[in-house]
Amino acid sequence: MKFLEDHLPKLMLAPSFIAMLIFVYGFIGWTAWVSLTRSRLLPRYEIEGFIQYERLFSSLRWDTAFTNLFLFGGLFIVISMILGLALAIFLDQNIRAEGAIRTIYLYPMALSMIVTGTAWKWILNPGLGLEAMVQGWGFEGFKFDWLVNPDMAIYTVVLAAIWQSSGFVMALFLAGLRSVDGEIIKAAQIDGIPNWRIYSAIIIPSMAPIFLSAFIVLAHLAIKSFDLVIALTGGGPGFSTDLPATYMFAMAFSRGDIGQAASSAMVMMGVVFTIVVPYLYSELRVKND
Amino acid sequence: MTDAVYSEARSQGQITRLVLRWLLYLLLFVFALFYLAPLFVMVTTSLKSLEEIRTGDLISLPRQVTFDAWRTAWASACTGIQCEGVRPYFWNSVLIAVPAVLISTLLGAINGYVVAQWRFPGANIFFALMLFGCFIPFQVVLLPMARMLGLMGIAGTIPGLIFVHVIYGLGFTTLFFRNYYVTIPAELTKAAKVDGAGFFRIFWSIFLPLSLPIIVVTVIWQFTQIWNDFLFGVSFSQAGTQPITVALNNIVNSTTGVKEYNVDMAAAIIAGLPTLLVYVVAGKYFIRGLTAGSVKG
Structure with missing residues (x-):
């Protein structure tokens, strides 16, 4: 009885701990293992080395997907x-109706990417959407066919993703702006330092941790982006808007190529790992000090 | 003389300030339009007839408001071969989200309570492992999970999807509760222990009553995540158990018959409505969850 009481906290944690070991770390291990085999339709377990990765990096479709990740991710993160x-700085100027404006800027974050993709697909479709509207206003030569143009379609994904997430970044930064010590700002204002200098020299540098958080969240969103591409372009035209996430899914569930699915998933994992682990490490260390 | 120059300079300064202020509001207004436009287009399109969509333009208001598209979207739109609208899938999503939210929140509360208040060697490692689990791209567990669900006999079922959402929601729910409980002084637990209260008693009568805000944050976060999920839904469901996001995507991409944009938009609004409602009603907690998920500590 005493034993039970002493170990109760650990016992309560045990189910989650075991579940995590199996379903997170065990599964990562399984995927890593299978990515080293010749698995096709069914998994095989004899290790054959890095053939799947060689196939992956010599595949044109993966090449597009992987390049798109950095193109899409880079633009999405920087612009957002x-x-x-x-927007956060604008809203920080004693704006009337700030609450209402904030609500409007942030609501897309509550929507599913599938809903966002569906809406933008309709707006951007050349036949009846934006293009047709502007042409109807008399600008006959107006062309806006990015959605069906293989060279430009990836930018429609960037646009929709920014629409969805930039309000959230605004909220993060606004919270950061508000947490800067008011005394310092007041002192600077009394010294007659212009507003833009106060922002660029005092407030923004002090928000470095928030920049980092925003970057981590956005990078994470970018790597996971799957639903948005599926709903907006379906990876097309052709494979021009494929991302690693859609490539992996296609290999796993429609191509029946488990080896490729596993190796592409591991590459995604590697990208997340290089971004998130240093961040988590520093976060946890700071807290333990 | 100097006074006059001074006041003129001041009034000029005031004018520039006024102009800048107007520009600022104009800019904020333009951005508000940018964020609202898609919603506006969705709503107006859903209220038009197909005929009007073909002849009118994107942002024109419907000349004749009709709810036909909504009726079709809800009850008779085709998701592939079945034509029952999004209604059954809407209820699937409810059946998946409600238990998954409750279970993952409860487990997260207990985990967070143990990690924050019953420190034992290894608790930090547990937490770090859990935290990392929040960030993995789910593609990396998709294949083994599909097999596991098969082995467990719940592949393609709603309990299967509940299970998946609980497992992969635990990281965040634990994180939320741990960060909340860690701010409660450990002396409280110690004193209660001295008084003879046990593990559950302390949780039940001290921690739980303090937890309302974090419960609200966690429930909203989990609900939004699960309702909006597409990846798990499309990977682990079959005809009949699909959540609404999958059904919506199927309606939009079904190639049979005439493309009914108004029905697509109505279905999209229906799919977005529950989370939008949560956001409007409890926006404060929604934002807190979002920021807690990124700015820890």
């Missing part, structure tokens, strides 16, 4: 951060 920071 700039836009979010700008």
Whole structure:
């Protein structure tokens, strides 16, 4: 009885601990293992080395998907951060109806990416959407066919993703702006330092941790982006808007190529790992000190 | 003389300030339009007839408001070969989300309570492992999970999806509760222990009553995540157990018959409505969950 009482906390944690070991770490291990085999339709377990990765990196489709990840991710992260920071600074100027404006900027974050994708697919479709509307206004030569143009379609994904997430970045930065010590700002204002200098020299540098958090969240969203591509472009035209996430899914569930699915998933995992682990490590260390 | 120059300079300064202020509001207004436009287009499109969609333009208001598209979307739109609208899938999503939210929140509360208040060697490692689990791309567990669900005999079922959402929601729910409980002084637990209260008693009568805000944050976070999920839904469901996001995508991409944009938009709004409602009613807690998920500590 005493034993039970002493160990009760650990016992309560045990189910989650075991579940995590199996379903997170065990499963990662399984995927890593299978990515080293010749698995096709069914998994095989004889290790054959890195053939799947060789196939992956010599595949044109993966090449597009992997390049798109950095193109899409880079633009999405940079533009969302700039836009979010700008909107946060604008909103920080004693704006009337700030609450209402904030609500409007942030609501897309509550929507499913499938809903977002569906809406933008309709808006951007050349036949009846934006293009047709502007042409109807008399600008006959107006063309906006990014959605069906293989070279430009990936930018529609960027646009929709920014629409969805920039309000959230704004909220993060706004909270950061508000947490800067008011005394310092007041002192600077009394010294006659112009507002833009106060922002660029005092407030923004002190928000470095928030930049980092925003970057981590956005990078994470970018790597996971799957639903948005599926709903907006379906990976097309052709494979032009494929991302690693859609590539993995296609290999796993429609191509029946488990080896490719596993190796592409492991590459995604590697990208997340290089971004998140240093961040988590520093976060946890700071807290333990 | 100097006074006049000074006041003129001041009034000029005031004018520039006024102009800047107007520009600022104009800019904020333009961005508000950018964020609202898709919602506006969705709503107006869903209220138009197909005929009007073809002849009118994207942002024009419906000349004749009709709810036909909504009726079709709810009860008779085709998701592939079945034509029952999104209604059954809407209820699937409810059946998946409600138990998954409750179970993962409860487990998260207990985990967070243990990690924050019953420190034992290894508790930090547990927490770090759990935290990392929040960040893994789910693609990396998709294949083995599909096999596991098969082995467990719950592949393609609603309990299967509940199970998946509970497992992969635990990281965040534990994180939320741990970060909340860690701010409660450990002396409280110690004193209660001295008074002879046990593990559950302390949880039940001290921690739980303090937890309302974090419960609300966690429930909203989990509900939004699970309701909006597409990856698990499309990977682990079969015809009849699909959540609404999968059904919506199927309606939009079904290739049979005429493309009914108004029905697509109505279905999209229906799929988005529950989380939008939560956001409007409890926006404060929604934002807190979002920021807690990124800015820890």
